[in-house]
Amino acid sequence: xxxxxxxxxxxxxxMLALLIKKAGIKKRLALVFSTLNLLxxxxxxxxxxxxxxxxxxxxxxxxxxxxxxxxxxxxxLMLLVTAxxxxxxxxxxxxxxxxxxxxxxxxxxxxxxxxxxxxxxxxGDLFNLYVWxxxxxxxxxxxxxxxxxxxxxxxxIKYLILNLISSLFFVAGIGLLYxxxxxxxxxxxxxxxxxxxxxLAVLNPALILIFVGFAIKGALFPFFFWxxxxxxxxxxxVTALFAGLLTKVGIYSLIRFYTLFLYYDAGFWQQVVLWMxxxxxxIGVVAASSQxxxxxILSFHIIxxxxxxxxxxxxxTEAALTAAIFFLVHNMLSKTNAFLxxxxxxxEKGTLNLKVLGDMFKKSPVWGILxxxxxxxLAGLPPLSGFFGKYLVLxxxxxxGYTGVALLALFVGLFTLFSMVKIWLEVFWKKQPExxxxxxxxxxxxxxxxxxxxxxxxxxxxAMGLWAAPIAEYCEAAAQDLLNPSKYxxxxxxxx
Amino acid sequence: MNNIILEKIALLFLRGxxxxxxxxxxxxxNSPGGGFIGAIVLAIGFIFYSMIFGSExxxxxxxxxxxxWMGIGLGLVLVAAVWPVFLxxxxxxxxxxxxxxxxxxxxxxxxxxxxxxxxxxxxxxxILSVIITIMEVLKWNT
Numbered sequence: 001x002x003x004x005x006x007x008x009x010x011x012x013x014x015m016l017a018l019l020i021k022k023a024g025i026k027k028r029l030a031l032v033f034s035t036l037n038l039l040x041x042x043x044x045x046x047x048x049x050x051x052x053x054x055x056x057x058x059x060x061x062x063x064x065x066x067x068x069x070x071x072x073x074x075x076x077l078m079l080l081v082t083a084x085x086x087x088x089x090x091x092x093x094x095x096x097x098x099x100x101x102x103x104x105x106x107x108x109x110x111x112x113x114x115x116x117x118x119x120x121x122x123x124g125d126l127f128n129l130y131v132w133x134x135x136x137x138x139x140x141x142x143x144x145x146x147x148x149x150x151x152x153x154x155x156x157i158k159y160l161i162l163n164l165i166s167s168l169f170f171v172a173g174i175g176l177l178y179x180x181x182x183x184x185x186x187x188x189x190x191x192x193x194x195x196x197x198x199x200l201a202v203l204n205p206a207l208i209l210i211f212v213g214f215a216i217k218g219a220l221f222p223f224f225f226w227x228x229x230x231x232x233x234x235x236x237x238v239t240a241l242f243a244g245l246l247t248k249v250g251i252y253s254l255i256r257f258y259t260l261f262l263y264y265d266a267g268f269w270q271q272v273v274l275w276m277x278x279x280x281x282x283i284g285v286v287a288a289s290s291q292x293x294x295x296x297i298l299s300f301h302i303i304x305x306x307x308x309x310x311x312x313x314x315x316x317t318e319a320a321l322t323a324a325i326f327f328l329v330h331n332m333l334s335k336t337n338a339f340l341x342x343x344x345x346x347x348e349k350g351t352l353n354l355k356v357l358g359d360m361f362k363k364s365p366v367w368g369i370l371x372x373x374x375x376x377x378l379a380g381l382p383p384l385s386g387f388f389g390k391y392l393v394l395x396x397x398x399x400x401g402y403t404g405v406a407l408l409a410l411f412v413g414l415f416t417l418f419s420m421v422k423i424w425l426e427v428f429w430k431k432q433p434e435x436x437x438x439x440x441x442x443x444x445x446x447x448x449x450x451x452x453x454x455x456x457x458x459x460x461x462x463a464m465g466l467w468a469a470p471i472a473e474y475c476e477a478a479a480q481d482l483l484n485p486s487k488y489x490x491x492x493x494x495x496x
Numbered sequence: 497m498n499n500i501i502l503e504k505i506a507l508l509f510l511r512g513x514x515x516x517x518x519x520x521x522x523x524x525x526n527s528p529g530g531g532f533i534g535a536i537v538l539a540i541g542f543i544f545y546s547m548i549f550g551s552e553x554x555x556x557x558x559x560x561x562x563x564x565w566m567g568i569g570l571g572l573v574l575v576a577a578v579w580p581v582f583l584x585x586x587x588x589x590x591x592x593x594x595x596x597x598x599x600x601x602x603x604x605x606x607x608x609x610x611x612x613x614x615x616x617x618x619x620x621x622x623i624l625s626v627i628i629t630i631m632e633v634l635k636w637n638t
Contacts, residue, residue: 001581001586001587004577004581004587008577008578008587011570011573011574012574015567015570015571015574017567018563018564018566018567018570019563019564019567019568019571056586056587057586058586058587058588059587059588059589059590060585060586060589
């Protein structure tokens with residue numbers, strides 16, 4: 001029940017949102033339910049510290065036959081960060097998203113995403129993971145296109161088609177895997193693969209299909225096209241939510257998949273993962289430097305930042321997995337906050353084109369500082385969370401003997417800094433070009449809740465930098481669990 | 497122009513499909529069938545009916561808005577999922593009732609039926625809301 005509640009909370013909201021017609025009540029309920037979700041996720045942390053791996057079997061059917069929800073330290077951390085980001089974007093959306101969208105179910109579909117994301121983080125078998133992915137994707141398809149602006153529809157077509165292709169790969173892989181091994185429970189599969197260690201090549205077609213499915217969802221190097229093509233089109237609150245949660249679910253699944261299955265055939269997969277991570281890192285950051293749209297730059301940076309997590313996964317030592325988890329959390333927070341600031345700029349000026357923006361720091365130093373915090377945390381400057389994330393990744397890389405990749409990561413950091421400084425200078429520092437100064441009417445609507453959520457995220461980023469040691473300790477414990485799949489198997493299937 | 501034969505056939509078809517859908521819903525747990533399939537069969541009947549009479553007639557038959565129906569469906573699913581938790585069991589566990597009733601003989605009921613009914617109502621509501629929206633946009637038969 002402790003885990004099931006995280007599915008129940010969004011589900012109850014979905015039910016109530018269908019039954020209630022008034023937009024105002026739905027908004028308040030959304031706030032209440034996202035708070036509940038956050039509180040529940042917070043309560044899971046001490047429980048998981050005590051129990052190590054929480055397992056719930058749906059309907060009382062024992063593990064390989066029924067549906068199990070499993071949450072170890074890594075999942076619970078992801079659930080907590082998701083709940084935090086979701087709560088803040090909901091608060092943000094009450095002022096940022098226009099009334100027509102809110103009336104037509106903006107909150108309804110964001111809760112659909114929450115349900116899908118929560119489900120994917122807890123899924124104990126591959127098919128349920130697929131189903132939760134679909135729940136998440138269906139809601140995100142609608143959120144991308146909700147409002148029906150011309151630009152939005154163009155973006156959502158690309159988003160829809162490429163993500164459907166990834167689902168096709170994923171489910172095809174699941175089918176092949178089931179045909180070969182006769183089970184889809186993650187723990188059971190891992191156990192069976194260990195027994196079949198000598199003949200793992202038979203499973204490669206299925207594993208590659210699933211891997212490609214995750215890589216598309218996580219926007220890794222050869223499969224990232226959909227992300228920059230669609231993320232700059234929906235309202236900023238939606239982009240912030242997507243940037244914080246969606247690709248990260250793909251990466252989470254990749255880490256889970258790698259630590260449970262792919263590492264048996266590490267000789268092959270480690271190279272693949274390292275190359276994909278390194279190339280995503282470089283290509284994302286290079287592509288970003290040629291962009292002139294606030295949100296497009298940030299979207300390309302998602303690809304590059306995800307690369308860091310994936311190379312850390314490729315190093316595959318305890319320190320590296322610690323770094324990957326830490327970096328993933330840092331990235332979710334900083335990226336969301338950067339998009340929240342973009343949303344404020346969009347609201348004030350009606351555009352996010354760097355060439356016509358300017359003077360925003362004078363307009364509001366607080367928002368300027370908030371952008372500074374998140375952008376320079378992404379670039380990896382010292383007292384912020386990004387510094388420790390990058391430091392851990394680099395250190396573990398050098399320790400594991402991948403100095404080349406680690407140095408590459410360092411260079412990518414430099415380019416990230418370049419992009420962030422570019423946004424900073426163009427949007428906040430430079431004088432607004434005169435010909436575009438009077439183009440947009442000044443917006444007088446209140447934005448205090450938007451500021452609140454951005455402040456909370458900014459505080460979280462700084463706190464994560466200041467208290468990096470205890471968080472890294474938690475991540476280390478999570479990494480130990482990830483490196484020891486027999487523990488996961490034992491908790492799910494019961495002692496053998 | 498009213499074509500009386502077509503109208504009667506459409507009505508008959510709707511009734512036939514409605515009965516068939518309830519039959520499919522009830523046999524669902526142990527034999528092929530279930531809430532989802534039943535809902536689709538019911539929706540086919542409604543679609544045929546609305547092609548002839550227009551979408552307002554379905555809205556009148558449904559009484560509630562389709563959104564409300566979807567909400568009721570989800571509510572039933574929720575009840576079936578949470579009920580066992582209050583008895584100290586895992587969520588979604590099936591609870592069964594067996595008893596002998598006069599006239600009806602042995603009755604065997606459980607929470608899976610509530611769950612399936614929820615799916616039935618929810619899916620039928622969803623399909624009909626899509627159909628009604630499309631018909632309103634196309635101004636079909638109005």
